[in-house]
Amino acid sequence: MARTQGSHSGTTRPRVRAAAQRLFAQSGYAAVSMRQIASEVGVQAGALYNYxxxxxALLFDLMQQHMDDLLAARALQTHGAGPLAALEQFTRFHIRFHLDRPDAVFIAYMELRNLTAPHFEQIEQLRRRYESELTDILRTGQRAGVFEIADIPVATRAVIAMLTGVTTWYRESGALSRVDVEDVYWQMVRGAVGAR
Known part of the structure; x- marks a missing residue:
């Protein structure tokens, strides 16, 4: 199939992904057609299948890239000494990373239901890898008597959900700076795990 005049794989593929991400976040995966994505990119609908x-596959690619980026960024972080410092570092990292990617975060959480079973399982494995780090921090803190937690798996999911929720309401033009938001959320996380 001939490529649309003026399109190049190196520039068009990222534009396809960016357009799909923007449209999926705005309208939802089910409501977006390949024709709409093509129109946004400025290519014929059939040309999308070159990319x-x-x-x-496009939805899965966006979710997988988000999780890969998250895990790679997390791997570069230094971890605080002791469970309380480690939890604070995790909290602040999660907020910083996710605030810069609201569309990717929305898709990663709200469009899971639209993945096929094999794709869903692959994304869930990546999510479990990330969440297991928080679980380990909470378990270590509980054993050390630093945290008081009734159910560690539930606490892990609750903390992740609380932190991720910041992307739904935070605005740069709002009353709180990003550092203010980190500080407020850190106090809420401390309370949620019964930190001493």
Whole structure:
């Protein structure tokens, strides 16, 4: 199939991904057609298949890239000494990383239901890898008597959900700076795990 005049794989593929991410976040995966994505990019609908097999593959690619980026960024972080410092560092990292990517975060959490079973399992494995780090911090803190937690798996999911929720309401033009938000959320996380 001939490529649309003026399109180049090196520039068009990222534009396809960016357009899909923007449209999926705005309208939801189910409501967006490949034709709409093509129109946004400025190519014919058939040309999209030079860059992705189908809409499902595009959704999976966006989610996988988000999780890969998250895990790679997390791997570069230094961890605080002791469970309380480690939890604070995790909290602040999570907020910083996610505030810069509201569309990717929305898709990663709200569009899981639209993944096929094999794709869903692959994304869930990546999510579990990330969440297991928080679980380990909480378990270490509980054993050391630093945290008082009734159920560690539930606490892990609750903390992740609380932290991720910041992307739904935070605005740069609002009353709180990013550092203020980190400080407020850190106090809430401390309270949620019964930190002493």
């Amino acid at each position: 992705t097999p189908d809409k499902q």
